[in-house]
Amino acid sequence: MKLNKTLLLLALASSCMQLFAQKQQTAAASKRPNIVIIISDDHAYQTISAYGSKLMKTPNIDRIANEGVRFDKAYVTNSICGPSRAVILTGKYSHKNGFRDNESSVFNGDQDSFAKQLQRGGYQTAWIGKWHLESKPQGFDFWQVLPNQGQYFNPDFDMMDGSKKRIDGYVTNVITDEAENWLDKRDDSKPFCLVIGHKATHRVWLPDTADLGRFDKVNFPLPANFYDTYQNRKAAEIQDMSIEKTMLMGYDLKMFGSDDKENKDGNFSRMNAAQRAKIDAYYKPIEAQFNVLNLQGKALTEWKFQRYMRDYLSTATSLDRNIGRTLDYLDQHGLSKNTIVIYLSDQGFYMGEHGWFDKRWIYEESFRTPMVMRYPGMVKAGTVSNRFVMNLDIAPTVLDAAGLAIPKDVQGISMLPALKNQADKGRQVLYYHYYENGEHSVSPHFGIRTKRYKLIRFYKRVAGWELYDLQKDPHEMDNKYGKKGYGTITADLYKELNRQINKFEDKDALQILKDR
Ligand code: CA
Numbered sequence: 001m002k003l004n005k006t007l008l009l010l011a012l013a014s015s016c017m018q019l020f021a022q023k024q025q026t027a028a029a030s031k032r033p034n035i036v037i038i039i040s041d042d043h044a045y046q047t048i049s050a051y052g053s054k055l056m057k058t059p060n061i062d063r064i065a066n067e068g069v070r071f072d073k074a075y076v077t078n079s080i081c082g083p084s085r086a087v088i089l090t091g092k093y094s095h096k097n098g099f100r101d102n103e104s105s106v107f108n109g110d111q112d113s114f115a116k117q118l119q120r121g122g123y124q125t126a127w128i129g130k131w132h133l134e135s136k137p138q139g140f141d142f143w144q145v146l147p148n149q150g151q152y153f154n155p156d157f158d159m160m161d162g163s164k165k166r167i168d169g170y171v172t173n174v175i176t177d178e179a180e181n182w183l184d185k186r187d188d189s190k191p192f193c194l195v196i197g198h199k200a201t202h203r204v205w206l207p208d209t210a211d212l213g214r215f216d217k218v219n220f221p222l223p224a225n226f227y228d229t230y231q232n233r234k235a236a237e238i239q240d241m242s243i244e245k246t247m248l249m250g251y252d253l254k255m256f257g258s259d260d261k262e263n264k265d266g267n268f269s270r271m272n273a274a275q276r277a278k279i280d281a282y283y284k285p286i287e288a289q290f291n292v293l294n295l296q297g298k299a300l301t302e303w304k305f306q307r308y309m310r311d312y313l314s315t316a317t318s319l320d321r322n323i324g325r326t327l328d329y330l331d332q333h334g335l336s337k338n339t340i341v342i343y344l345s346d347q348g349f350y351m352g353e354h355g356w357f358d359k360r361w362i363y364e365e366s367f368r369t370p371m372v373m374r375y376p377g378m379v380k381a382g383t384v385s386n387r388f389v390m391n392l393d394i395a396p397t398v399l400d401a402a403g404l405a406i407p408k409d410v411q412g413i414s415m416l417p418a419l420k421n422q423a424d425k426g427r428q429v430l431y432y433h434y435y436e437n438g439e440h441s442v443s444p445h446f447g448i449r450t451k452r453y454k455l456i457r458f459y460k461r462v463a464g465w466e467l468y469d470l471q472k473d474p475h476e477m478d479n480k481y482g483k484k485g486y487g488t489i490t491a492d493l494y495k496e497l498n499r500q501i502n503k504f505e506d507k508d509a510l511q512i513l514k515d516r
Helices: 002-031 059-067 081-090 114-120 171-185 234-238 259-264 273-293 297-332 391-401 416-420 487-503 507-514
Strands: 034-040 069-071 124-130 142-146 156-159 164-166 192-197 339-345 371-374 383-385 430-434 445-449 453-458 464-469
Touching: 034 081, 034 297, 034 391, 059 297, 059 339, 059 371, 081 114, 081 391, 114 124, 114 192, 114 391, 124 171, 142 171, 171 192, 171 297, 234 464, 273 297, 297 339, 339 391, 383 416, 391 416, 430 487, 445 487, 453 487, 453 507, 464 487, 487 507
Parallel strands: 034 192, 034 339, 069 383, 124 142, 124 192
Antiparallel strands: 069 371, 142 156, 156 164, 339 371, 430 445, 445 453, 453 464
C-alpha cells in the first residue's frame, strides 16, 4: 500500500512538471521571432547601394542593412539557382542534398529541411514565388510557386492542390501581393516563417512598365577587366557567357528585328495588349535608332553592355521597391519588432566583369552574394560583418533563432553566436563545388577561399589548377598556380582543400584529387 501511495505522488509530481514545462513552452513560443526570408535571383552586390554601388540606389535593401547587419563576406557553395535554394533549405552542400545542377537534378523533398523543423517546432510556414527545385515543396503549410524559372509578365503559379493559376501583373509585384495575402490570412496564434522567392533579377531582365527608361540617361563605365583576354586561365577562355558573343540581341536585349520574331518570344507573347503597347513604345524606338547606327566590333559590344545595365537595373528597381512593400507591411501590422528579415540573392552575378553576364564561377562576383539581416533586439543597427558566412548558414541560423535544435548532419553554422560574441572568429575557409557542365560552357570545379588566397581545381571540361592572391590581385586576372615563389602556399592550400573535402565528405572531389 505504501509503495502505491509513493507511486501516486510521483505520478502527480511528474504530471505537474509536465504541465509546467508545457506552459513554459507556450510562453517561449509566443516570444519566438517570426522569420521572413527574401531570396532574389542573380542580384549582384555590385548594384546595391548598401554595398557602396554608385550604379543605382536600393533604399529598401539598404534599410535592412542599416537597421541590422550587412554581411560583406557572404558566399554560396554552388553558384547557380536551384542548387543554391536546395542549400538554403537543407543547410547541406549539393553532394549531400542531391541537387547539384539545374540540368538534371530533382530535389528529394522527403529529406529534412529547416521548414520541416520549424513546422514541427510550432511554426506556420510558407514559400511563395520562385522555387525551381523541380519537385513539390514539402514542409510548408502553404506554398504557391513559379513553375521552373517563371515569367515576368502575368506569371503562372503551381498551387498546392495541383492546379495552375495565372495572375495578371508584373511578377515582382504579384509575388509581393501574394505574400501579403498569405500574411493577412495566417493563423496569428503561431509564429511564422515566410520565404518570398523573387524571380528578379534573373535573365532576361524585363523591367516593370513603370520602370522603363529609368537609366537611359546614364552612361555606365566599363569594368576595368571588361576586355579580359583570359591569359593562363583555360576555363575562363572557353566559357560561353560573354556580353560580346553570348548575349542575344532578341531574347536578352529585346531587339528582335521583326514583329514576327517578337511575337514568337514567350516573354512577349504572354503580355496583354496594354503591357505590350508600353513595352513596344519603349523598345521599338531604341531598335530603330540601333538599326541606323549599324554598330560593329567594340562599339556593338559596348552598346550591348549599356542596354544590359539599363534593363538589369530597371528590373532591380522594382525588386527593391517590393522589398520595401514587405517591410512596410511588417511595420503597418506591428510585426517589425518581432520579425527577423533576411535578404539574400541565390548567388552573385557578373555586371560586365571579365566581359561577362551570368554566374557559376568560384571567382568573387558570382561566388559572393549580397546578404543583409534585421533582427531587432539581437543585432545592433548598422552592424557590418566581415566574417565568412554562406547560404549554407541560413537553415541553422533560423533554427537557432527559433530556439530549435540544429540537426547534427546540418553542415552550415548559425550566424547568431558570432553576432553576439565579437571574439568568435567563425569560419576561416570557404569550400565551393560547382557541378553543371552544360549551358554557358563553364567547366565544373571545386576549391577553397581563405582570407587571402583562392585555390581552384577544374575538371571535366578543363582539367587544371588556378591560384589567386586576392590581396595583390582582387580581380583574379593573374593565375599564380605553378609560378615561382608560390610552391609553399600552394602546398598549404592543397592540404587545406583536402581538409575541407574530408570535413564535408565530398567523395567526388576526393576521387578527382586522387586521380590527378
Ligand atoms: Ca540564380
